[in-house]
Amino acid sequence: MLRLIxxxxxxxxRIATIGNPYLTYLLPPPSTIYxxxxxxxxxxxINYQNTRLSIQGIYGSTSLEKERLTLENEKGxxxxxxxxxxxxxxxxxxxxxxxxDKEIKEGLDNYAGILRLGRVEDLIIDFxxxxxxxxxxxxxxxxxxxxxxxxxxxxxxFKGQLFSMFIDSEVDEKLNIxxxxxxxxxxxxxxxSLDEIKCSDGKYLVSWIP
Numbered sequence: 001m002l003r004l005i006x007x008x009x010x011x012x013x014r015i016a017t018i019g020n021p022y023l024t025y026l027l028p029p030p031s032t033i034y035x036x037x038x039x040x041x042x043x044x045x046i047n048y049q050n051t052r053l054s055i056q057g058i059y060g061s062t063s064l065e066k067e068r069l070t071l072e073n074e075k076g077x078x079x080x081x082x083x084x085x086x087x088x089x090x091x092x093x094x095x096x097x098x099x100x101d102k103e104i105k106e107g108l109d110n111y112a113g114i115l116r117l118g119r120v121e122d123l124i125i126d127f128x129x130x131x132x133x134x135x136x137x138x139x140x141x142x143x144x145x146x147x148x149x150x151x152x153x154x155x156x157x158f159k160g161q162l163f164s165m166f167i168d169s170e171v172d173e174k175l176n177i178x179x180x181x182x183x184x185x186x187x188x189x190x191x192x193s194l195d196e197i198k199c200s201d202g203k204y205l206v207s208w209i210p
Contacts, residue, residue, distance in 0.1 A: 021083035040107035051098035056148035060089030160188030
């Protein structure tokens with residue numbers, strides 16, 4: 001099992017259902033993490049069926065900045081000025097439990113290019129990767145300064161914000177994308193999740209998706 005800690009100076013994970021301004025999820029969505037892991041492993045078949053994720057993090061500030069976007073349609077190219085919400089000084093803590101743990105570790109250790117998470121311009125400034133053990137009993141010394149995704153159970157009360165997002169793409173036998181699988185996740189503080197989630201690596205809470 002792996003724990004990946006990522007630092008980004010700027011990040012944007014677009015909420016696709018909101019058009020103008022472009023708003024961002026406050027943590028990387030699972031689909032972004034799965035895509036990142038596939039890229040660093042030379043496109044191994046890493047997906048929600050063979051890889052569990054736990055995603056938490058924190059950002060220093062947000063901003064709403066105007067950017068020039070060029071879109072192509074049937075009439076040609078069209079340029080729009082769109083306000084885009086950005087996260088700044090972000091740290092993401094991602095636990096990974098996968099049949100491809102070895103390939104993920106080797107891929108990150110030996111990656112020769114520039115690492116990005118999310119948009120092309122959202123660079124990974126620094127990261128650390130280590131193997132960890134997860135326990136259902138070791139949760140007394142948890143770092144509570146983060147926010148985390150939790151699975152939502154329909155009809156159950158919750159603390160936090162509820163988001164519907166893509167967990168990953170669905171592909172056919174030729175690996176062509178044929179759709180997207182959605183998931184409902186609660187964005188909540190680690191502090192308010194301690195009574196509900198007891199799984200941790202001794203330092204960080206672990207809330208598995210899916």
